[in-house]
Amino acid sequence: MKRLxxxxxxxxxxxxxxxxxxxxxxxxxxxxxxxxxSMGTRxxxxxxxxxxxxxxxxxxxxxHQIIWNSTLYAIVTIPAAIAxxxxxxxxxxxxxxxxxxxxxxxxxxxxxxMIAVANIWLFxxxxxxxxxxxxxxxxxxxxxxxxxxxxxxxxxxxxxxxxKEAGLFMIFYLAALQAVPPNLKEAAxxxxxxxxxxxxxxxxxxxxxxxxxxxVNALINSFRLIDHVIVMTKGxxxxxxxxxxYYIFEVTFGYxxxxxxxxxxxxxxxxxxxxxxxxxKILDRKTHYQ
Amino acid sequence: MKYTKTILASAATLFLTPGLAxxxxxxxxFPVGVNAxxxxxxxxxxDAWAANNPQHNVKAVYAGNYVxxxxxxxxxxxxxxxxxxxxxxxxxxxxxVDEDVVIPxxxxxxxxxxxxxxxxxxxxxxxxxxxxxEIYGVPFQRSTPVLxxxxxxxREAGLDPDTPPATWDEMIEMGKKLTKKDANGNVTQWxxxxxxxxxGGAWLYGGLVISNGGQLSADNGIDVAIDTPEALGALEFxxxxxxxxxxxxxxxxxxxxxxxxxxxxxxSIWTSTGNLAFVNDNAEFDWGVGFLPxxxxxxxxxxxxxxxxxxxxxxxxxxxxxDFIKFMTAPENAAKWSIATGYVAPRADTWETPVMQxxxxxxxxxxxxxxxxxxxxxxxxxxxxxRVTQFLVEALEAAVGGExxxxxxxxxxxxxxxxxxxxxK
Numbered sequence: 001m002k003r004l005x006x007x008x009x010x011x012x013x014x015x016x017x018x019x020x021x022x023x024x025x026x027x028x029x030x031x032x033x034x035x036x037x038s039m040g041t042r043x044x045x046x047x048x049x050x051x052x053x054x055x056x057x058x059x060x061x062x063x064h065q066i067i068w069n070s071t072l073y074a075i076v077t078i079p080a081a082i083a084x085x086x087x088x089x090x091x092x093x094x095x096x097x098x099x100x101x102x103x104x105x106x107x108x109x110x111x112x113x114m115i116a117v118a119n120i121w122l123f124x125x126x127x128x129x130x131x132x133x134x135x136x137x138x139x140x141x142x143x144x145x146x147x148x149x150x151x152x153x154x155x156x157x158x159x160x161x162x163x164k165e166a167g168l169f170m171i172f173y174l175a176a177l178q179a180v181p182p183n184l185k186e187a188a189x190x191x192x193x194x195x196x197x198x199x200x201x202x203x204x205x206x207x208x209x210x211x212x213x214x215x216v217n218a219l220i221n222s223f224r225l226i227d228h229v230i231v232m233t234k235g236x237x238x239x240x241x242x243x244x245x246y247y248i249f250e251v252t253f254g255y256x257x258x259x260x261x262x263x264x265x266x267x268x269x270x271x272x273x274x275x276x277x278x279x280x281k282i283l284d285r286k287t288h289y290q
Numbered sequence: 291m292k293y294t295k296t297i298l299a300s301a302a303t304l305f306l307t308p309g310l311a312x313x314x315x316x317x318x319x320f321p322v323g324v325n326a327x328x329x330x331x332x333x334x335x336x337d338a339w340a341a342n343n344p345q346h347n348v349k350a351v352y353a354g355n356y357v358x359x360x361x362x363x364x365x366x367x368x369x370x371x372x373x374x375x376x377x378x379x380x381x382x383x384x385x386x387v388d389e390d391v392v393i394p395x396x397x398x399x400x401x402x403x404x405x406x407x408x409x410x411x412x413x414x415x416x417x418x419x420x421x422x423x424e425i426y427g428v429p430f431q432r433s434t435p436v437l438x439x440x441x442x443x444x445r446e447a448g449l450d451p452d453t454p455p456a457t458w459d460e461m462i463e464m465g466k467k468l469t470k471k472d473a474n475g476n477v478t479q480w481x482x483x484x485x486x487x488x489x490g491g492a493w494l495y496g497g498l499v500i501s502n503g504g505q506l507s508a509d510n511g512i513d514v515a516i517d518t519p520e521a522l523g524a525l526e527f528x529x530x531x532x533x534x535x536x537x538x539x540x541x542x543x544x545x546x547x548x549x550x551x552x553x554x555x556x557x558s559i560w561t562s563t564g565n566l567a568f569v570n571d572n573a574e575f576d577w578g579v580g581f582l583p584x585x586x587x588x589x590x591x592x593x594x595x596x597x598x599x600x601x602x603x604x605x606x607x608x609x610x611x612x613d614f615i616k617f618m619t620a621p622e623n624a625a626k627w628s629i630a631t632g633y634v635a636p637r638a639d640t641w642e643t644p645v646m647q648x649x650x651x652x653x654x655x656x657x658x659x660x661x662x663x664x665x666x667x668x669x670x671x672x673x674x675x676x677r678v679t680q681f682l683v684e685a686l687e688a689a690v691g692g693e694x695x696x697x698x699x700x701x702x703x704x705x706x707x708x709x710x711x712x713x714x715k
Contacts, residue, residue, distance in 0.1 A: 043389070137472070147541075149540045
């Protein structure tokens, strides 16, 4: 192998490092530093206040509700998206007529920007005039105020997220399904296993590496994707559909309190790091990589 | 025409004053908050100013919605490169002054003639442009909510289509007649629809309180009066509308409201004058506009954006910025802007222009908004506006959603607001 000349190798090393430092490390360190300072304006400069922001964080009732919302959102959307995407993958993997059209329609929501998806769902959900309302009325049911009621707004957000995400995960599962060796299924069938037994004992274990990958991605997305919250409810009513990242966005840019926004960011980074660690530890141990 | 002369005169002054830089390169940040060809109109107007003033140049920067534009302007100012002039929310005056990035307009508009120009703006729009006796904002894209009502539905219910409800009691009384149900008992047409969710909901709620003789926030941006009998009465009225079956129960979104009106789901709605064009284009029935029905009399909030001149720029640039603002608010130009967007022109002289009169003849609904300004008051605004307003939003959402009792929710919001604003007293 030819060796790179020294100046070129330095350039190739320095450029990515500089980009990484400028856009990842510096903001992370800066957030940590900002979290020890108070909110400042030119007339009232920011002051060093130590851990006061963290005390505020612990006593912040809104944050407590939002952590609960985010937890519920993750607990529901991740398994739902995984189950739905496996189902869709099995469906399009089966040699049925119209498979290409089915794949396309399952994947379409993933290709659309979240903002567009949210606007479509706004129309679905609108009470009285929206699509779902009209279907309800057709069957003589009471229309539901999906986004305007604290008891349904978060669930409505979850449905949008699952609908949007499952298509992407389906692609991964489809690839994994096609990689399942047919001889294993063949052997099981000869041994007298039915299709359900084959799925749970042969296919599902072989999908495990994909599930780990998908679960990690779904978890990250459940914290990262908040466009639909911004478009559809702005976290309301009464914070019932606010998620952690939305709250950080709102505090930093809506309230212009970058100090408390930084504190929340530090909290979220720690939380995500911890969860990634746990997830890999637990799932890795039980996963059979080929 | 008078202003063209002023512009020429001030340009001439600049030109003739020795030792001054003759040209300014202005940067102008503006947001778009309406569903209208706003960017094109702004560009057209700025080009016209630049053509009239060849010694100057102006770069109009579309900077997103209001929040994004304020963020960009503040970031630029803190980086030492402020825009010279920007259109930002009137209620952001406290933030801009707290950040010390804007100058009082009278620092540059200091002649008797300038004073006469400032006096030409409707007082209803000047109140929230002023802080601690100094004028910081020049009204430009201003709005106010009005009552839109379906005249055909009024006729069908046996009501006079030319007499919309004027009081809260009439709203309930007429609303009952306007509400229609299908065989299953589902409402197909609500009597009225007042958005109660989010910032739009808080804006309209402010109007209810004003008409009930209250005012949620003081001019100093520090004192709030959320926990008052007037405010409680307004919130209980919102609850009563639902309890009486005149308005849909639970939270009502701002965004769906014009659509609910044109689709016949609501026989009357409260929304901004900014939706006049949308309703005019989409309503397939006879519709009218009226003052917001009031508790003790007419009352409404104002909203929208003002021009601000930024600190940290040279006196010549600030003078050019003032000249630019005068041009943009001059009758012919303000008329063009108002007609293109639906904003309420904030000066009486704009309404006297032939184009505006022609527009008012074509769309008489636009006049109602102008006439309502006399009864309007400022929108809820304080220092740390984003955070404090959220307390109000939460209280409203909790009360209309039935999660909290109105009095408790308002008392809670008052307490939280006072806690944040204590630092400014």
